[in-house]
Amino acid sequence: MLILTKRQLKFATVLLVLALLVSPAIAQDPVTVTIFVGLGTGTSPEQFEPQMALQERFNADHDDIQIEFMIVPHDTSEDQLTTMIAGGNPPDLVGPNGISTIALFLDNWADITPFIEADQFDTSDFYPTSLGLNAYPHVNTGLPLGLFPSFIFYNVDLFDAEGVEYPPADFMDASWTYDVVRERAMLLTLDADGNNAASADFDADNIVQWGYDDSWTSAREKIAPWGSPRVGSPTNEDYTVAIANNEHWVQGLQWYSDGIHVDRFIPGIDGVAAYEAAGIGTPLDGGLIAMFHSHTWYLTELGFDGIDFDVEIAPVPFNPAGTRVATMHADNFTIPDSSANKEAAWEVMKWLTSPEQIIDVCLIYGCIPSRISVADDFRAELEARFPDINYDVIFESINYLDDPNHESWTPQWGRMEDAMALAESKVITGENTDAQAVLDEANATIQALLDEYWASQ
Amino acid sequence: MIGRLLGISGWSLQKRESAAAYMYISPWIIGFFLFTLIPMAGSLYFSFTDYNIIDTPVWVGLKNYGDLIHDPSFWQSLKVTLTFAVLSLPATLVFGLFLAILLNQDIPFVKLWRTLYFLPSVLTGVAVVLLWVVIFNPQIGVINNALKLVGIKGPGWLHDPDWALVSLVIMSLWGVGQSMIIYLAGLQGVPTELYDAAKVDGANRPRRFFNITLPMMSPVIFYNLIIGLIATFQYFTQAYIASSSVGDEVGGPVRSTLFYNIYLYQSGFKFFEMGYASALAWVLFVIILVLTILVFKSSPMWVHYEGELRGRS
Numbered sequence: 001m002l003i004l005t006k007r008q009l010k011f012a013t014v015l016l017v018l019a020l021l022v023s024p025a026i027a028q029d030p031v032t033v034t035i036f037v038g039l040g041t042g043t044s045p046e047q048f049e050p051q052m053a054l055q056e057r058f059n060a061d062h063d064d065i066q067i068e069f070m071i072v073p074h075d076t077s078e079d080q081l082t083t084m085i086a087g088g089n090p091p092d093l094v095g096p097n098g099i100s101t102i103a104l105f106l107d108n109w110a111d112i113t114p115f116i117e118a119d120q121f122d123t124s125d126f127y128p129t130s131l132g133l134n135a136y137p138h139v140n141t142g143l144p145l146g147l148f149p150s151f152i153f154y155n156v157d158l159f160d161a162e163g164v165e166y167p168p169a170d171f172m173d174a175s176w177t178y179d180v181v182r183e184r185a186m187l188l189t190l191d192a193d194g195n196n197a198a199s200a201d202f203d204a205d206n207i208v209q210w211g212y213d214d215s216w217t218s219a220r221e222k223i224a225p226w227g228s229p230r231v232g233s234p235t236n237e238d239y240t241v242a243i244a245n246n247e248h249w250v251q252g253l254q255w256y257s258d259g260i261h262v263d264r265f266i267p268g269i270d271g272v273a274a275y276e277a278a279g280i281g282t283p284l285d286g287g288l289i290a291m292f293h294s295h296t297w298y299l300t301e302l303g304f305d306g307i308d309f310d311v312e313i314a315p316v317p318f319n320p321a322g323t324r325v326a327t328m329h330a331d332n333f334t335i336p337d338s339s340a341n342k343e344a345a346w347e348v349m350k351w352l353t354s355p356e357q358i359i360d361v362c363l364i365y366g367c368i369p370s371r372i373s374v375a376d377d378f379r380a381e382l383e384a385r386f387p388d389i390n391y392d393v394i395f396e397s398i399n400y401l402d403d404p405n406h407e408s409w410t411p412q413w414g415r416m417e418d419a420m421a422l423a424e425s426k427v428i429t430g431e432n433t434d435a436q437a438v439l440d441e442a443n444a445t446i447q448a449l450l451d452e453y454w455a456s457q
Numbered sequence: 458m459i460g461r462l463l464g465i466s467g468w469s470l471q472k473r474e475s476a477a478a479y480m481y482i483s484p485w486i487i488g489f490f491l492f493t494l495i496p497m498a499g500s501l502y503f504s505f506t507d508y509n510i511i512d513t514p515v516w517v518g519l520k521n522y523g524d525l526i527h528d529p530s531f532w533q534s535l536k537v538t539l540t541f542a543v544l545s546l547p548a549t550l551v552f553g554l555f556l557a558i559l560l561n562q563d564i565p566f567v568k569l570w571r572t573l574y575f576l577p578s579v580l581t582g583v584a585v586v587l588l589w590v591v592i593f594n595p596q597i598g599v600i601n602n603a604l605k606l607v608g609i610k611g612p613g614w615l616h617d618p619d620w621a622l623v624s625l626v627i628m629s630l631w632g633v634g635q636s637m638i639i640y641l642a643g644l645q646g647v648p649t650e651l652y653d654a655a656k657v658d659g660a661n662r663p664r665r666f667f668n669i670t671l672p673m674m675s676p677v678i679f680y681n682l683i684i685g686l687i688a689t690f691q692y693f694t695q696a697y698i699a700s701s702s703v704g705d706e707v708g709g710p711v712r713s714t715l716f717y718n719i720y721l722y723q724s725g726f727k728f729f730e731m732g733y734a735s736a737l738a739w740v741l742f743v744i745i746l747v748l749t750i751l752v753f754k755s756s757p758m759w760v761h762y763e764g765e766l767r768g769r770s
Contacts, residue, residue: 078726079726082511082726083510085511086511104729107511107512108511205610218705269595269616269617269710270595270596270613270616272616273594273595273613274595274596276594277594277596277597412728414727415728418723418727418728421705421706422706425704425706425709425710425711426711429616429618429710429711431618431710431711456507
């Protein structure tokens, strides 16, 4: 029988205690972070495989955390996420989310400020303007992942055919204003006999080509560039006073209304139906629109291979206040506040937005990486995919983004958006072409929503 | 053996048959409790709360019902739904009966015609709505192109707030085959002796229709009216798909197709006001219940059952 000395017994006891302490840590399973994809981009079949590759890469590099993409159909994603959160079974990371999606679920996201502070995480590599897009006074919803700046796409052939000067690519050219857009757009708007909208012989009932269109933007996006001090927000800074009928927004919406119903260079309901019928799904494809305001994601929407005309891009114009605002869409990942794995989710968020991964992630989701340090590398990738595009316009536009953004949160966000959409619909259909009147009405609705919200707090 | 195992071997035949009957209908009863009655009770409770789906419901009493009165979208959705009901329901009833009478005639290939007219009601859903969206397209749609041939500039249909609801009424006739087939069955049950007797008495064709066909068909019309009324107030998919296909505004343009159920859906799943949406659902339930009761109450005045003796107990 083995007899231990007192010293050996003590040593064995210490070893045993240490083993007991360490063994649970060694035996612990890695944390699985579920990434919910579906609220924004990421659900197209061609995006599945790259996301799986991303998952494999992360999992191969990490022992303590494993990720699992949960890709759900976009149409039902809001309902599914809501059900998961309500059922106490939330995902750990959600994204990529647009600003509007984040606003819709704002109360449900965790604030990442404590994580940034605890890690002393360096955010200086992100575009400074992008950091504020999803940060509110009470919550910072996530690190910026990707940006989708906006600009004017234009059909070079239509400009050439009418001998109209191209929009300038130079951001310093202050002559490029909404008045000039109107003038050139009218010259590019033609009836069936080839008369342009500036001509006395122009037949407004028989238009076959339009000069300008931004039908793929929301109500707030159409008027956010017009110089309001609160840019894309319909409320004051503390969300207590509605300002949707501010002079800048009224001016912008009236320009839009006149463009459809008076100057005729913007397609109305008949026009949209016409170019939808002529095209293969997007406004420029049909060759009936000379200038189209949209975002970088439209590069992948536009069927470059199927069109027989040249497309170029130009900055958005200066507004009457003398400023330029290029509306921005942006994506990030967010952590549900009820997630049980917030720390692990933060680690995954950092990894996805790290300089080493962000190009690949943005190539999957079609965004411009929000890190300045990878801009050149990403630009090279883009140039290989879409040659003959002026990429200076894309990257320079980031410096003119709208903040507060046109999709930013307000109290009762859904109903506020509904009120703005109604105002826009009235103008587009011609139900009421007076911008002041429709925005006064929208403003009264939004003010009532704000009052109700603050009374309930 | 099984009876002994279940301990019912001593039961009377009647008792065992009752037990068997309950056992056979138990899947439906259980389903009804789980998926209808309990959710209904839940929604009644939620209608008295402020509930955003994610957080715990907060009791607010009758506030949601009070808010409805001041909500312009509620009144607009009610107006749209009622207008649609007034236009669509009679159109469907009359057109269905008209088709059934036509297809009840002794004409060549009658079975083929019946199949052809019934076929559209079998084809329903999103695909059919999208087909109608193309048919109504102001530029390439077949309707406006046909109108163009006779020199008429067609309206904007689904794109135009003044015509969008009318478009949906026209679209609703697509499913008329369902009521047509029920009318047809009813028509074939009308005793031919009645027509023979009327002819002998010198009744002409319109008189035979109004004095024999219509009264004899009134129970079928009554049935189709009740079913149509309920379906009209629950109208959703077609308006949702059609309005979102021609623009970003669901229920548009300018809320011209904001049906009650679309607004209910928006309130619950777009604005995350599930308590308010539940209140809307219960108001809808009461509206349908009241209208159905009214139709039932009016039925003795215009519904005639064969062999019925009026005024005698």
